[in-house]
Amino acid sequence: MAKEKGRKLIAQNKKARHDYHILDTYECGLVLTGTEVKSLRQGRASLADGFVQIDDHEAWLHNVHVPEYSQGTWTNHSARRKRKLLLHRVEIDKLESKSQETGHTIVPLALYFKDGRAKVEIALARGKKEYDKRQTLREKQDRREADRAMSAARRRQRA
CATH class of the missing domain: 2.40.280.10 (Small protein B)
Structure with missing residues (x-):
């Protein structure tokens, strides 16, 4: 083994x-x-x-x-x-x-x-603190949306 x-x-x-x-x-x-x-x-x-x-x-x-x-x-x-x-x-x-x-x-x-x-x-x-948690969550969502927008733009560019 x-x-x-x-x-x-x-x-x-x-x-x-x-x-x-x-x-x-x-x-x-x-x-x-x-x-x-x-x-x-x-x-x-x-x-x-x-x-x-x-x-x-x-x-x-x-x-x-x-x-x-x-x-x-x-x-x-x-x-x-x-x-x-x-x-x-x-x-x-x-x-x-x-x-x-x-x-x-x-x-x-x-x-x-x-x-x-x-x-x-x-x-x-x-x-x-509670507001720190909300801020972290907001930053994470913003980053995710930006990544989605970038990948969508790349897909349109290839097509």
């Missing part, structure tokens, strides 16, 4: 990019049990309510839902347990100091396998 190569996305938190200004992103490993890995390999997880908290100079991922493995026995994991994140000490210290600032939080953006190992992409983020 050949080793997996590349990145296989399991779950993504699209709402995070809508609700927060992303300031900095980090890739980190996860400490998982065997049944959690098997459940993730089936492509089942949810990052919707997830957040990262730093306790005693260790990063912990809270509220990420990894459903129980269907073929698991009494050794199965609990679905919403907190999971330790593997980061360098310098990164943890930096995240800890930044997250102490008012309005800053650490949210998970994506959960994926990279070269056979489970990884999570986390971001240092600042919450958006």
Whole structure:
């Protein structure tokens, strides 16, 4: 059996990019049990309510839902347990100091396998106000309309 190569996305938190200004992103490993890995390999997880908290100079991922493995026995994991994140000490210290600032939080953006190992992409983020969300949505729609107009003009030009 050949080793997996590349990145296989399991779950993504699209709402995070809508609700927060992303300031900095980090890739980190996860400490998982065997049944959690098997459940993730089936492509089942949810990052919707997830957040990262730093306790005693260790990063912990809270509220990420990894459903129980269907073929698991009494050794199965609990679905919403907190999971330790593997980061360098310098990164943890930096995240800890930044997250102490008012309005800053650490949210998970994506959960994926990279070269056979489970990884999570986390971001240092600042919450958006309601008008910021509307502005972002308006810019996205304007960009989409401009792209449509450009492609329509190119089609007319070719014809």
